[in-house]
Amino acid sequence: MKPPLPEVIKPLPPVCPAEQVSDAELKKYAELIYARTGIRVSPQKKTLLSNRVRRRLRKTGIKGFEEYFAHLKKLTPADPEWDAFLQEITTHETYLFRDESHWTWFRTQFLAQCASEARAGRGTRKLRIWSAACSTGDEPATIACCIADAFSACSPWDVTILGTDIGVGALEQAKSAVFGERAMRLVPRDYSRRFFQQAKDARIWQARPVITDMLRFRQHNLMHAMRDGPFDVVFLKNVLIYFDTDSKRAVLENVRRAIRPGGLLVAGAAEGVSDLVRDFHRLQPWLYRRPE
Ligand SMILES: C[S@@+](CC[C@H](N)C(=O)[O-])C[C@H]1O[C@@H](n2cnc3c(N)ncnc32)[C@H](O)[C@@H]1O
Structure with a gap:
């Protein structure tokens, strides 16, 4: 039988437990975004949304998609974290004399x-x-x-x-x-x-x-x-x-x-x-x- 790994080389727990939001989480995020902005997040955007939320998890230190959603839901539109989330999920591409x-x-x-x-x-x-x-x-x-x-x-x-x-x-x-x-x-x-x-x-x-x-x-x-x-x-x-x-x-x-x-x-x-x-x-x- 192999001896147990010494404490120091045990793998660290991942910062974010899941790779992607689950379908149920995607639905909840999409509903919140739609209610507050009118923007539709389609199921095809699952990876994109997961990546963008993960960036906010890293910044805020919040552990998972579910916990971040619970936090987000409580924020008013004036809250800096709501704005930071919005910046992640909206497109800001623009330049002078476009079109x-x-x-x-x-x-x-x-x-x-x-x-x-x-x-x-x-x-x-x-x-x-x-x-x-x-x-x-x-x-x-x-x-x-x-x-x-x-x-x-x-x-x-x-x-x-x-x-x-x-x-x-x-x-x-x-x-x-x-x-x-x-x-x-x-x-x-x-x-x-x-x-x-x-x-x-x-x-x-x-x-x-x-x-x-x-x-x-x-x-x-x-x-x-x-x-x-x-x-x-x-x-x-x-x-x-x-x-x-x-x-x-x-x-x-x-x-x-x-x-x-x-x-x-x-x-x-x-x-x-x-x-x-x-x-x-x-x-x-x-x-x-x-x-x-
Ligand atoms: C791609 S930019 C367009 C900029 C500029 N009109 C142009 O054509 O270059 C889209 C902008 O729409 C904003 N936006 C998205 N949803 C919005 C909403 N519900 N109310 C106001 N602005 C919104 C985003 O924050 C983003 O800055």
Whole structure:
């Protein structure tokens, strides 16, 4: 008979007892995520969810998936650990001037028309824009660049661009208005020179006050009614792809109410909303007008 292993070389108990969440745990996590965000986690995402939760187990020292779930359920949306979990399970991919056709329309049609009406003495010289699910602020910064350029020769406009996201960490980064090389790669050279200050190491760009003065940020869950507004234009891009049809409907109704009559909705091309935006006039596959 082999002698028992001496204490020192006995294998250590694993930090996380299971490799993956069980089917029952996956269901509970998915229900909680859906109830709080509208995001659907499919059974195919089991490995992904397990890996992401495991990272939180390592950070928090909580032992298993079941214990972490019990902890998570008690947290309010304002709790830093809830936000850290949310950061793990949501996609924050974004960069300036993403989806070229939207910005071409915004500059050459929408803003050009605003400027020409102002020159003719018509209109209010006031713009309210909402970048819904703005992640780290690249989309609101893009909107601000286009506006700063379009109105540079006009007398002052009253412009507010509100960026909202469910993720507090993403919004903290958005507020800093600092962008890296990858985020800046599609910014026209003329814009990066005029609207950003390049850091000495040349890899970081800080938006100048001409941009940041237009920007406001706050946390907002798209599943809830929007208390600000009404907005002239709402950008809702690359977020509803993670939602099911019921959640998309709920979000679109919240967004519709926040747009002024005659105002516009710019939706991401892959958003899957074309069958759901019945209360809007469709101008492009990604552009909708709320009826007057
Ligand atoms: C891929 S980013 C899109 C960023 C930007 N709109 C763009 O197109 O580049 C998706 C963002 O949606 C946010 N998000 C997910 N669910 C949300 C919800 N229920 N309410 C508000 N934001 C949400 C995430 O935190 C993430 O920052």
